[in-house]
Amino acid sequence: MHALPTLRRRTRLLATLLLAVALAVPVVGFATAPTSAAATQKACDIYASGGTPCEAAYSTTRALFASYAGPLYQIQRASDNNTLNIGLASTGGVVNSAPQVSFCSGTTCTITQLYDQTANGNNLGISPGSSCSGCSGGLHGPGPNGADIGANAMALPVTVGGKPAYGVLVNDIGTGYRNNAVRNVPTGSQPEGMYMMTSSMLTSGSCCFDFGSAETDDSDDGNSTMNAIYYGSACWVGGCSGPGPWVGGDLENGMYFSNTGVNPSNIPSETGMFVSAWEKNNGTTNFTLKYGNGQSGGLTTSYSGALPNGYNPMKVQPSIELGTGGDNSPMGKGEFFEGAVTAGFPTDATENAVQADLAGAGYANNTTTFKTSTSVVSFRAHANGKYVDAANNTTSLIADATSVGTAETFDMFTNTDGTVNLRAHSDNQWVTAESNGSAPLIANRGGPGPWETFYLIHNGDGSVSLRAYNNQHLVTAENAGAAALIANRTAIGPWEEFDLTTH
Numbered sequence: 001m002h003a004l005p006t007l008r009r010r011t012r013l014l015a016t017l018l019l020a021v022a023l024a025v026p027v028v029g030f031a032t033a034p035t036s037a038a039a040t041q042k043a044c045d046i047y048a049s050g051g052t053p054c055e056a057a058y059s060t061t062r063a064l065f066a067s068y069a070g071p072l073y074q075i076q077r078a079s080d081n082n083t084l085n086i087g088l089a090s091t092g093g094v095v096n097s098a099p100q101v102s103f104c105s106g107t108t109c110t111i112t113q114l115y116d117q118t119a120n121g122n123n124l125g126i127s128p129g130s131s132c133s134g135c136s137g138g139l140h141g142p143g144p145n146g147a148d149i150g151a152n153a154m155a156l157p158v159t160v161g162g163k164p165a166y167g168v169l170v171n172d173i174g175t176g177y178r179n180n181a182v183r184n185v186p187t188g189s190q191p192e193g194m195y196m197m198t199s200s201m202l203t204s205g206s207c208c209f210d211f212g213s214a215e216t217d218d219s220d221d222g223n224s225t226m227n228a229i230y231y232g233s234a235c236w237v238g239g240c241s242g243p244g245p246w247v248g249g250d251l252e253n254g255m256y257f258s259n260t261g262v263n264p265s266n267i268p269s270e271t272g273m274f275v276s277a278w279e280k281n282n283g284t285t286n287f288t289l290k291y292g293n294g295q296s297g298g299l300t301t302s303y304s305g306a307l308p309n310g311y312n313p314m315k316v317q318p319s320i321e322l323g324t325g326g327d328n329s330p331m332g333k334g335e336f337f338e339g340a341v342t343a344g345f346p347t348d349a350t351e352n353a354v355q356a357d358l359a360g361a362g363y364a365n366n367t368t369t370f371k372t373s374t375s376v377v378s379f380r381a382h383a384n385g386k387y388v389d390a391a392n393n394t395t396s397l398i399a400d401a402t403s404v405g406t407a408e409t410f411d412m413f414t415n416t417d418g419t420v421n422l423r424a425h426s427d428n429q430w431v432t433a434e435s436n437g438s439a440p441l442i443a444n445r446g447g448p449g450p451w452e453t454f455y456l457i458h459n460g461d462g463s464v465s466l467r468a469y470n471n472q473h474l475v476t477a478e479n480a481g482a483a484a485l486i487a488n489r490t491a492i493g494p495w496e497e498f499d500l501t502t503h
Contacts, residue, residue: 041066042063042066042068043338043340043357043358044065044117044118045065045066046350046354047340047346047354050346050349051344052342053118054117054118054341055120055182055183055186055341055342055343056116056118056122056320056340056341057338057339058116058322058339058340059072059117060072060073060165060167060337061160061165061166061337061363062093062094062095062161062165062361063088063092063093064117068088068092069088069091071085071087072114072117073085073113074111074112075100075110075111076109076112077104078108078110078459078461078462079107079462083112084099085115089163093161094161094163094165094361095160097163097164097165098164104153104154107462108152108154109153110151110153111151111152111153111168112125112126112150113125113177114177121183122179122182122185124177124178124320124322125178125179126143126148126150126176127141127147127176127178127328128218129141129143129146130146130328131144131145132180132217135217135218135219135328137218137327138219138327138328139327139329139330140490140491141174141330142330142465142490143174143491143492144491144492144493148177148323148324148328149175149457150177152169152458155418156168156335156366157365157367158337158363158365159363159364159365160361160363161362162364167335167336167366168322168323168336168337169418170209170322170323170332170335171202171418171455172204172206172330172331172332172333173330173455173467174324174467175323176322176324177322177323178218178319178322178324179319180218180319181216182320183318185343186344187316187317187318188316189284189316190283190343191281191282191344191345192227192281192283192316192342192343193278193280193281193344194339194342196231196277196337196338197274197277197336197337197338197358197363198231198335198336198337199272199273199274199275199294199366200270200273201335201366202334203245203333204233204332204333204334205232205233205234205235206232206234206331207255207329207331208230208234208255208324209230209231209232209332210229210250210322210323210324211228211321212228212229212250212279212320212321212341213227213228213318213319213320213321213341214226214319214325214326215252215319215326218327219326220327221326222252223254223310224307224314225252225326226250226252226317227249227250227251227281227287227316229250230247230248230249231246231247231277231334232245232255232333232334233245234255235261235262236254236256237254237260238262240257240263241263241264241265242267243269244269244270245269246263246267246269246270246291246302247277247279247290247291248263249281249287250325250326251307251308252326254308257289257302259309260308261308263302267302270300272294273294273295275293275294276293276294276355278290278291278292278299278351280351281307281314281345283314283316284307284312284314285307286304286306286307286345287305288301288303288304288305289303289304290302292355292359294358294363295363295364296359298352298355298356299352299355320341322336322339330472335366337363374411374412374414375411375414376425376502377409377412377500377501378404378409378410378501378503379399379464379498379500379501380499380501381497381498382498383476383480383481383494384399384477384480386401387402387403388408388477388485390408390424390431391407392426393429393443393444394442395442396440396441396442396484396485397442397443397484397485398481399485400481404501406425410422410423410425411423411425413448415453418455418456419456419469420453420454420455420456420466421452421453422452423443426443427444429445430443430445430446431445431452432444432445433469433475433486436470436471437451437468437470437471437487438471438488440478440483440485441475441486441487450469450470451468454466454467454475455467459492462499463497463498463500464500465492465496465497465498467487468487471487473490474489474492476488476489476495476496477495477498478495481495
């Protein structure tokens with residue numbers, strides 16, 4: 001959305017895939033090799049047995065094949081930019097997250113890649129956003145040259161089977177992953193199925209927290225050019241019943257909870273600490289939506305019927321995304337733990353069996369997002385090496401100080417959704433992106449609201465950037481720091497980077 005069914009011979013190709021990953025990805029290391037475990041069918045084994053094999057499968061928590069022994073995801077730490085692959089405690093088992101905890105101690109880590117567990121090698125890196133060739137029709141991400149940014153690797157702790165694990169927390173700050181050249185996935189009007197494990201602990205009514213097939217140019221290519229699961233409460237056509245969130249299909253230019261768009265009136269919301277979300281689409285006459293409790297029980301079908309008008313036939317492209325809309329719309333929020341895209345239209349029996357596998361995996365203890373905290377901080381601009389100064393409530397913030405005093409310190413309040421508010425020590429007023437970001441930042445508000453809310457982005461070099469909540473633009477030290485700070489940039493460069501010091 002905008003702001004083939006052939007069994008794979010995985011065993012024969014697995015060694016080749018792991019060797020390719022090792023050669024292609026520069027890493028500090030790979031966590032201790034997994035030990036052997038008893039083979040029981042996992043989600044993608046079940047799909048294969050049903051004749052609708054997984055063509056892309058991702059998880060930060062566990063193996064989706066009983067035989068999988070490779071890495072789950074890659075992390076990068078800010079202190080030295082080194083990377084580490086995080087793998088399994090045992091073949092076909094759950095993640096071994098202990099190396100991540102040690103590796104990220106005292107610094108910030110970002111998830112930079114989600115490894116595909118199939119033989120196709122459809123790994124998801126950080127989305128190129130508008131930075132890729134031919135992607136100018138999409139929305140800019142906050143990263144270099146309009147790319148997106150990765151999720152904080154430590155932000156979403158859970159347990160799986162009693163073992164510590166971490167999910168992918170997507171905040172509406174341009175967190176996104178994408179592969180625009182995936183192999184062997186359904187395209188055009190070929191039937192396709194998918195599921196993901198998510199949660200209602202963090203959702204939004206904006207576009208779009210998606211997982212599934214999208215456009216190869218990160219742009220809105222028209223109705224039916226994507227087929228992805230959407231999870232949230234964005235009622236695109238109006239007239240929905242209840243608060244949401246709901247499982248929907250993002251088919252481009254609309255998140256559909258039915259062929260008319262609205263959710264069933266008897267399902268006001270689809271919630272849970274862990275929620276399994278399902279979509280399948282035969283490409284011409286039917287798409288089906290389901291949801292389930294990710295910890296127990298079976299599935300509920302919320303819609304199964306005709307495609308919306310103007311969406312037959314489907315025109316799906318070979319791209320897979322996570323966290324954003326088809327044109328890289330960045331305003332969705334959500335949590336991702338695992339998911340897969342299949343070739344073919346899975347049977348209800350197959351999906352029921354996969355749901356049983358999910359419910360039996362032992363997902364628990366989702367504490368979600370960031371803890372609320374307060375700290376005293378200062379910001380030094382990379383643009384000129386000077387500290388940001390809030391002289392008084394009539395003078396705009398500017399990076400013009402050579403040392404830190406009262407005017408250069410702020411109380412930073414970190415909210416449960418990862419956003420921050422800043423209160424200047426000079427006048428005890430809150431920093432605002434004045435006039436919805438069209439005027440320079442100034443500390444003159446008596447309390448925090450949307451204009452006084454910012455996303456704190458941790459960059460790869462250890463610096464931070466601020467993104468204004470209301471207009472989604474980045475704060476810049478204008479004119480290489482010679483002019484006041486203002487939230488009017490769409491990509492991060494030296495002027496948008498600050499060293500954050502906690503006092």
